[in-house]
Amino acid sequence: MDVKDEVRPRDPNTINKNPRSHYRLPISSVALLVTVSAVLGTGVLNQFLPVQFPPIFNTWNDISSTNTNSSTSHDNLLNDTTPFTTFTPLTTCTPNHTYTTTIISTSPLVIYITSFLTPLESTSLIHLGASLFTPSHISTPSGNIPVHGRTSTSAGLPLTSPLVTCLLSRARTFMGPLLPPSSPFSTPQLVRYHPTQKFDLHTDHWPTHQVLRAPGDPNSGRLYNRPASFFVFLRADALEGGETWFPDVRPLTNASALREVYGDTVVPGEDVGVEGGVAFKPVVGNAVFWVNVDGEGVGDERVRHAGLPVRRGEKIGLNIWPRRWFGWEDGEDGEGGRGKERKRGVLV
Numbered sequence: 155m156d157v158k159d160e161v162r163p164r165d166p167n168t169i170n171k172n173p174r175s176h177y178r179l180p181i182s183s184v185a186l187l188v189t190v191s192a193v194l195g196t197g198v199l200n201q202f203l204p205v206q207f208p209p210i211f212n213t214w215n216d217i218s219s220t221n222t223n224s225s226t227s228h229d230n231l232l233n234d235t236t237p238f239t240t241f242t243p244l245t246t247c248t249p250n251h252t253y254t255t256t257i258i259s260t261s262p263l264v265i266y267i268t269s270f271l272t273p274l275e276s277t278s279l280i281h282l283g284a285s286l287f288t289p290s291h292i293s294t295p296s297g298n299i300p301v302h303g304r305t306s307t308s309a310g311l312p313l314t315s316p317l318v319t320c321l322l323s324r325a326r327t328f329m330g331p332l333l334p335p336s337s338p339f340s341t342p343q344l345v346r347y348h349p350t351q352k353f354d355l356h357t358d359h360w361p362t363h364q365v366l367r368a369p370g371d372p373n374s375g376r377l378y379n380r381p382a383s384f385f386v387f388l389r390a391d392a393l394e395g396g397e398t399w400f401p402d403v404r405p406l407t408n409a410s411a412l413r414e415v416y417g418d419t420v421v422p423g424e425d426v427g428v429e430g431g432v433a434f435k436p437v438v439g440n441a442v443f444w445v446n447v448d449g450e451g452v453g454d455e456r457v458r459h460a461g462l463p464v465r466r467g468e469k470i471g472l473n474i475w476p477r478r479w480f481g482w483e484d485g486e487d488g489e490g491g492r493g494k495e496r497k498r499g500v501l502v
């Protein structure tokens with residue numbers, strides 16, 4: 155069976171065992187990512203929508219003013235303060251969608267993406283996973299376990315959904331050569347927080363690679379890790395707290411310049427009551443992207459992060475985790491693994 159993708163808590167015993175845990179990303183990769191301001195999406199959206207919808211949705215008003223058709227069976231997720239009670243969920247993502255990127259830090263690489271998803275895409279994803287929420291877990295080599303440090307609920311989104319696959323292809327385009335074509339995504343995961351709920355400091359990658367165990371799957375026995383993470387904010391209703399905080403990420407600029415560029419959205423930790431680093435306030439559709447592991451599989455502990463406690467309202471986010479292969483379980487120091495991959499004709 156596949157190892158379910160959850161996240162692991164930060165375990166001080168596992169930190170910095172690897173002498174190269176602080177690596178530097180080649181500047182060429184940074185330059186490549188900087189240039190990403192993409193025009194994305196290929197679906198023929200309008201055929202799935204009521205005729206009164208405009209072709210592209212940018213604001214909540216667009217949705218509420220045109221929203222008269224079908225209703226959702228999970229209104230609890232979509233009523234209270236949301237400016238509509240019924241809507242037509244998207245079946246694929248918005249064509250020709252544009253987003254913008256700004257670099258928060260080059261080492262480690264952390265990028266803030268504005269409007270990575272549209273509001274309607276965000277709501278449609280919530281709708282898609284609404285019936286699937288269960289208490290959140292973290293993943294360990296012996297399976298998924300609940301932990302006190304992660305008190306949210308979460309929901310895996312079906313990889314068979316055209317909306318999900320379309321958004322994953324947007325994420326793949328963003329990553330460019332950081333994600334080889336043979337690398338898949340694991341199940342994207344919604345996380346939902348109510349007051350007091352949080353996710354303590356952790357990294358999304360594992361200190362040692364995970365082993366895929368899926369009898370009958372030609373990839374079974376393969377080692378993988380999460381080269382990078384996207385965390386996308388999907389809902390921030392009447393929200394106080396719930397910032398995503400990176401204590402070891404030092405923005406390239408000082409606090410007042412940060413404020414000038416981002417207002418109160420991307421702020422020094424001190425502004426939200428924690429010490430140091432940078433914190434991202436949930437804004438619907440915006441995302442944080444960061445690199446966890448280098449091309450050789452060495453993890454970077456500086457990207458440890460937390461979902462700070464929600465004090466009021468509701469926060470829903472989306473984890474997008476690409477996977478990258480790092481040889482085979484029975485390989486010798488990776489070399490045997492690579493040889494085996496060649497023999498099996500699989501791209502590394």
Ligand SMILES: O=C(O)CCC(=O)C(=O)O
Nearest residue numbers: 161345353397398460461
């Ligand atoms: O909720 C957040 O802000 C971060 C969530 C997170 O890091 C995770 O689910 O791995």
Ligand SMILES: [Fe+2]
Nearest residue numbers: 161357358459
């Ligand atoms: Fe995380």
